[in-house]
Amino acid sequence: MSQIPGADKYTAAVSFDQSDVDSELSFHDIPDDFELDKVTFEVLRHRLGQINDEQGTTLKKVSGSPIVTDAYDFNVTIGDELGETVSFGPYVMYHASVTDLIIKWILEHRSPNPGIEEGDMFICNDPWIGAVHQNDTVVLAPVFHDGEIFSWVSSTLHQVDVGGNEIGSFAIEDDDAWAEAEPVPPIKLVEDGELKADIEDLFLRKSRSAPDVGMDLRSQIAGNNVAIDRIHALIDQYGADTVKAVMRETMDYAEESLRSRLRDLPDGVWRHVGYQDVAKSDDRSVYETSLAIEKRDDRLIFNVDGDAPAGVINTTYAGMRGGLVAPVLPMLCHDMPWALGGIYRAMEINTADNIMVNAAYPAGTGMAAVAGTWHTVNVSTQCVSKMLSASEEQEEHLVAGSSGSWVTMNVLGMDQRDEFFVTQFMDPMAGGWGARSHADGINTAGIFAAPGGAATNVESNELAYPMLYLYRKEETDSAGAGKHRGGATASMCYVPHDTEGMEHLGSTFGMAVPTSQGINGGHPANTARYEMIRDSNIRELFEDGTMPADRSEVEGELDVLPPKYKTMQGPDDVYFSIWQGGGGYGDPLERDPERVAADVRQEYVSREEARRTYGVVVDEDGTVDQEATDARREEIRSDRLSAGMWGDEE
Amino acid sequence: MDLHLAIEDGRVVCRSCGEDICAAEENYKLHSLCERKPLTEAGALVNDPAVYVDDEMEFRQFYCPGCATLLENEVIKSDHEPVHDKQVFSE
Numbered sequence: 096m097s098q099i100p101g102a103d104k105y106t107a108a109v110s111f112d113q114s115d116v117d118s119e120l121s122f123h124d125i126p127d128d129f130e131l132d133k134v135t136f137e138v139l140r141h142r143l144g145q146i147n148d149e150q151g152t153t154l155k156k157v158s159g160s161p162i163v164t165d166a167y168d169f170n171v172t173i174g175d176e177l178g179e180t181v182s183f184g185p186y187v188m189y190h191a192s193v194t195d196l197i198i199k200w201i202l203e204h205r206s207p208n209p210g211i212e213e214g215d216m217f218i219c220n221d222p223w224i225g226a227v228h229q230n231d232t233v234v235l236a237p238v239f240h241d242g243e244i245f246s247w248v249s250s251t252l253h254q255v256d257v258g259g260n261e262i263g264s265f266a267i268e269d270d271d272a273w274a275e276a277e278p279v280p281p282i283k284l285v286e287d288g289e290l291k292a293d294i295e296d297l298f299l300r301k302s303r304s305a306p307d308v309g310m311d312l313r314s315q316i317a318g319n320n321v322a323i324d325r326i327h328a329l330i331d332q333y334g335a336d337t338v339k340a341v342m343r344e345t346m347d348y349a350e351e352s353l354r355s356r357l358r359d360l361p362d363g364v365w366r367h368v369g370y371q372d373v374a375k376s377d378d379r380s381v382y383e384t385s386l387a388i389e390k391r392d393d394r395l396i397f398n399v400d401g402d403a404p405a406g407v408i409n410t411t412y413a414g415m416r417g418g419l420v421a422p423v424l425p426m427l428c429h430d431m432p433w434a435l436g437g438i439y440r441a442m443e444i445n446t447a448d449n450i451m452v453n454a455a456y457p458a459g460t461g462m463a464a465v466a467g468t469w470h471t472v473n474v475s476t477q478c479v480s481k482m483l484s485a486s487e488e489q490e491e492h493l494v495a496g497s498s499g500s501w502v503t504m505n506v507l508g509m510d511q512r513d514e515f516f517v518t519q520f521m522d523p524m525a526g527g528w529g530a531r532s533h534a535d536g537i538n539t540a541g542i543f544a545a546p547g548g549a550a551t552n553v554e555s556n557e558l559a560y561p562m563l564y565l566y567r568k569e570e571t572d573s574a575g576a577g578k579h580r581g582g583a584t585a586s587m588c589y590v591p592h593d594t595e596g597m598e599h600l601g602s603t604f605g606m607a608v609p610t611s612q613g614i615n616g617g618h619p620a621n622t623a624r625y626e627m628i629r630d631s632n633i634r635e636l637f638e639d640g641t642m643p644a645d646r647s648e649v650e651g652e653l654d655v656l657p658p659k660y661k662t663m664q665g666p667d668d669v670y671f672s673i674w675q676g677g678g679g680y681g682d683p684l685e686r687d688p689e690r691v692a693a694d695v696r697q698e699y700v701s702r703e704e705a706r707r708t709y710g711v712v713v714d715e716d717g718t719v720d721q722e723a724t725d726a727r728r729e730e731i732r733s734d735r736l737s738a739g740m741w742g743d744e745e
Numbered sequence: 746m747d748l749h750l751a752i753e754d755g756r757v758v759c760r761s762c763g764e765d766i767c768a769a770e771e772n773y774k775l776h777s778l779c780e781r782k783p784l785t786e787a788g789a790l791v792n793d794p795a796v797y798v799d800d801e802m803e804f805r806q807f808y809c810p811g812c813a814t815l816l817e818n819e820v821i822k823s824d825h826e827p828v829h830d831k832q833v834f835s836e
Contacts, residue, residue: 119799199836260823348814361832361833361834362833363831363832363833363834364829364834365830365831365832366828366829366830366832367828367830368753368821368828370802370820370822372797372798373797373798379796379797379798380798380800381798381800381802381822439791455788477830481747481830482832484747484748484831485746485747485831485833490748530747556789558810564807570790571787571789572788572790573790575788575792576788591780606792607792607794607796607797607798607800607802608794608798608820609784609787609788609791609820610803612820613818614747614817615747615748615749615816615817616748616749616806616814616815616816616817616818616819618787618788618818619787619788619820621788621790621791622790622791622792624792639790655796657797658797660818673790680748681748682749682814682815683815684815685814699822701789703789704788704789708788732812732813733813735778735806735808735813735815736778736808736810736813738778738779738780738808739778739779740775740776740777740778740810741774741775741777741779741780741827742775
């Protein structure tokens with residue numbers, strides 16, 4: 096409930112009643128006794144996936160934004176006549192996990208006026224209705240067949256700037272939505288197949304990067320058009336009832352497969368407390384969310400509580416639900432269709448009102464995807480992983496905390512062509528994944544909730560923007576220690592090139608508190624960090640023919656930037672950031688010393704960390720000193736046994 | 746229950762040494778050895794939180810009292826009780 100009069104209308108349609116839909120609108124349905132053969136089911140459910148794939152490829156081809164074309168920060172969905180998600184692409188998961196809520200809101204509120212007709216598309220970036228945050232703009236289209244709504248398709252992508260007080264629409268100095276890009280509830284962007292110029296202008300006018308947003312909108316429309324055409328072709332070939340039966344069966348299959356998996360796991364409760372640090376610029380606090388996942392028979396019950404909304408780090412119900420389900424998909428549903436319309440049926444969410452991860456209007460949610468929602472992914476990951484660890488049959492599918500925060504770097508200025516630019520660097524897509532029960536985490540694997548994401552090429556950034564990379568590289572000691580260590584992460588370091596400098600806005604968490612947690616004794620990964628080396632000697636180094644391989648080789652005034660900052664980068668200021676790796680699994684003392692030594696030789700682990708945390712002494716030539724290792728590990732065990740019980744010191 | 750702990754006859758026991766830790770419904774962390782350390786002890790690239798926030802945070806490590814196996818870690822506010830993170834219902 097919001098305290099703002101009239102705001103509650105703009106609330107996600109969690110409890111949808113089809114009788115609220117205008118009676119003039121009709122929906123395609125199939126007879127209860129319709130029979131679908133299993134071969135057709137398998138062929139057509141994969142065909143729907145292919146349509147999704149083509150929808151996503153179309154979007155990528157049309158958008159000119161590197162956020163989309165290079166880093167794949169988007170997703171596409173196909174849903175049934177009520178918007179229940181049947182299929183989505185392998186990109187950012189929580190883009191896809193909200194569209195059912197928006198579609199139901201459209202059905203309820205737009206069917207009487209202005210109506211929902213064939214050839215319409217609605218645009219929405221209202222987080223309270225369902226968009227994860229304002230940048231993640233959703234374009235949704237009904238698919239009609241014989242005058243009835245047969246299906247829905249949607250395309251979502253991160254638009255680089257949709258207005259508001261700050262670069263990239265991340266209002267880090269403010270407390271609420273009034274300072275952010277205005278949330279747009281579903282409105283018709285396309286009517287009878289025609290892009291509505293007035294609505295497009297409404298969107299472009301408020302952006303610092305209108306040409307990019309214009310292309311993004313066209314890419315979303317194009318993706319939807321391709322999906323609509325292909326669904327019509329599928330209906331022509333197989334018949335509407337058959338295609339719809341496949342949609343139904345796909346969701347039923349996903350639901351039953353998940354329930355079956357849950358029945359194989361022991362009943363219990365798994366809990367985690369997680370944090371975001373710093374709610375806005377100049378803030379110095381951490382904010383907590385507690386999650387308990389209770390597994391009873393074939394159901395997962397999520398109980399969510401935590402601190403009240405603060406600053407700009409919040410998310411709404413839609414973003415929270417997307418964050419909760421994101422780890423469920425790869426860890427529990429890896430071998431079944433990710434048909435969320437079925438998967439959600441096995442999940443129940445109980446949440447406190449108006450907390451950081453279920454914030455009421457007008458809390459600041461403009462960064463939700465990389466704040467409250469991401470944070471929700473982290474706490475859910477811990478609970479799901481620990482639940483899987485309770486089953487010897489299922490533990491191989493757990494993954495410890497992965498790439499625990501998004502290190503946002505929004506910049507603007509004049510580029511090397513003397514033209515205005517604004518962008519967000521997508522290098523942190525190369526985060527490290529958590530360790531597994533049987534193997535190390537994957538180094539610089541990506542983002543756990545975005546399996547299809549990719550880090551922008553260094554060369555693409557240098558071509559598009561006035562920057563020269565000193566390096567982007569994997570970082571020693573960034574992986575969480577453990578019997579199986581986490582995946583290492585990377586850092587980037589660059590200097591402005593052929594420009595007077597640029598304006599920066601940074602925003603992240605996981606800087607004061609590591610948020611890629613390990614499990615079963617695995618250590619967390621590194622923390623994130625922003626630095627600027629002011630008035631550096633980089634030009635002198637270049638003149639000497641030196642390209643630094645590490646920022647420690649650059650001299651200048653070190654400016655350690657906070658988790659939420661705005662600053663200018665001068666032409667000789669060297670910028671550095673590091674994002675998070677993956678958490679470890681198991682006691683580091685149980686890691687094979689030879690594997691530790693191999694990590695030292697490959698510079699994933701320093702010699703000092705090998706000795707301190709793993710208890711492995713590695714000689715200068717990179718081999719294990721077994722005698723010294725045995726002694727060091729015994730010393731660590733002895734130290735552990737001298738510790739007291741919790742509360743002893745009191 | 747997890748990699749290190751099992752539930753046997755309604756009790757949480759260490760898989761490595763058989764140490765009887767507590768009843769299945771209890772929080773095993775309250776019956777384990779515990780070290781409370783600065784966050785920076787969690788890893789070489791873990792920042793000092795005092796640079797960024799005023800809250801007191803800590804890195805906790807819980808060990809089996811019998812064999813010193815590292816059962817679990819916590820990254821948590823210093824005034825927060827240990828989280829009962831794993832509770833498997835025993836029939």
